Amino acid sequence: MPEDHENLGFERLVGEMYPAGRLIRSWTLTGGVSAQVTALEIALPENEVKKVVVRRYGEADLAGDGQIAAHEFTLLQTVQAAGVPVPSPLFYDQSGRIFPKPFIVIEFVEGETILEPADIGREDFFGQFAASLTGIHRIKLETQDLPFLPDMTQEIAAKLARKPAQLDDSLQEGKIRAVLEKVWPLPQTNPLGLLHGDYWPGNILWREGRLAVVLDWEDARRGDPLADLANTRLEILWSYGAEALEIFTRRYKELMALDYTNLPYWDLCAALRPAGRIALWAGSPEKEKVMRERHAFFVAQAFESLSLL
Structure with a gap:
């Protein structure tokens, strides 16, 4: 997807999730092998700033499960309710009206991987x-x-x-x-x-x-x-x-x-x-x-x- 169209997609997504919000910036996260993973920084009323992660599934995931966005959303809700530390699921869409491929939006969690x-x-x-x-x-x-x-x-x-x-x-x-x-x-x-x-x-x-x-x-x-x-x-x-x-x-x-x-x-x-x-x-x-x-x-x-x- 061309960069301009991609940004329009993110802006539309922000408008749907947070009608009073405004997209500040977006950036690609490393480590996404089977999906495109992008972080969004969003301005909300009363000077609040929120970060979320958009995960757009790749062909391999979709070939295995055409309902993967809905299924992962439900799974994250389930494991979070059981006390497992996971990012909160916030939104998903499989209709193609925002992005051509299904995607899920989850909470952005600050942290680092530890190799030693x-x-x-x-x-x-x-x-x-x-x-x-x-x-x-x-x-x-x-x-x-x-x-x-x-x-x-x-x-x-x-x-x-x-x-x-x-x-x-x-x-x-x-x-x-x-x-x-x-x-x-x-x-x-x-x-x-x-x-x-x-x-x-x-x-x-x-x-x-x-x-x-x-x-x-x-x-x-x-x-x-x-x-x-x-x-x-x-x-x-x-x-x-x-x-x-x-x-x-x-x-x-x-x-x-x-x-x-x-x-x-x-x-x-x-x-x-x-x-x-x-x-x-x-x-x-x-x-x-x-x-x-x-x-x-x-x-x-x-x-x-x-x-x-």
């Missing part, structure tokens, strides 16, 4: 990280009206059925698939829970040493909480190292009474995600080297745990 938690203490940092995730997993799906959430077990089954023409043997994709194909679907040993789907350090904002908000809920699913835990374990390992992985996992287990027997299998599911695209995810040869080394460690510990079952 040493300054606030690793036990406290990963304790907060784990507590927020367990808060998500404790939401009882049977009491919530969230029928649109995809099922994680079914998605893994579909992924295993779609074997790529070229396996990524550098990440042991063939070996991982062979193990999972023998046991899938796993027996359900834990209650189905709400899964964030992309709970990693880049989606967590911190302010003054406290976890302020959990962002980006478009990958939310329903399933065994261990699926979410496994994904986060790999992300923690990639970002912070093996000691951090141990601390985070221990703090999570202290807070969440689950059957952890199948965690190694879910670890292998998490390890499949970067197959064929780890270089793209890494963004640089130096980071890719670290990610590959830590991925190998992650897969090895999963296979070792399975050998002990």
Whole structure:
């Protein structure tokens, strides 16, 4: 969309949300991969200034869910009511009358991502990280009206059925698939829970040493909480190292009474995600080297745990 038309769209949006408001400025936020993310600063009566975030969904999100804006709005309302720190959902539109693609407007939350938690203490940092995730997993799906959430077990089954023409043997994709194909679907040993789907350090904002908000809920699913835990374990390992992985996992287990027997299998599911695209995810040869080394460690510990079952 040309810049002038885009600004007109933002001005129209402000007029609809806040009839007495005026758009001061807009700026692109970094980190938006699957969507266009823009911050707006709005002047309101009595010298009040408000900031909001507009998230316009990309083709990949829309292909998976044509009602994604309405669904994410409802999901944010649900998790916020349950006490999970998320941006307040403010507005959404899927009609195309303001922007061509569906979008959602959420509260702008001040904060920063932390790539080195040493300054606030690793036990406290990963304790907060784990507590927020367990808060998500404790939401009882049977009491919530969230029928649109995809099922994680079914998605893994579909992924295993779609074997790529070229396996990524550098990440042991063939070996991982062979193990999972023998046991899938796993027996359900834990209650189905709400899964964030992309709970990693880049989606967590911190302010003054406290976890302020959990962002980006478009990958939310329903399933065994261990699926979410496994994904986060790999992300923690990639970002912070093996000691951090141990601390985070221990703090999570202290807070969440689950059957952890199948965690190694879910670890292998998490390890499949970067197959064929780890270089793209890494963004640089130096980071890719670290990610590959830590991925190998992650897969090895999963296979070792399975050998002990």
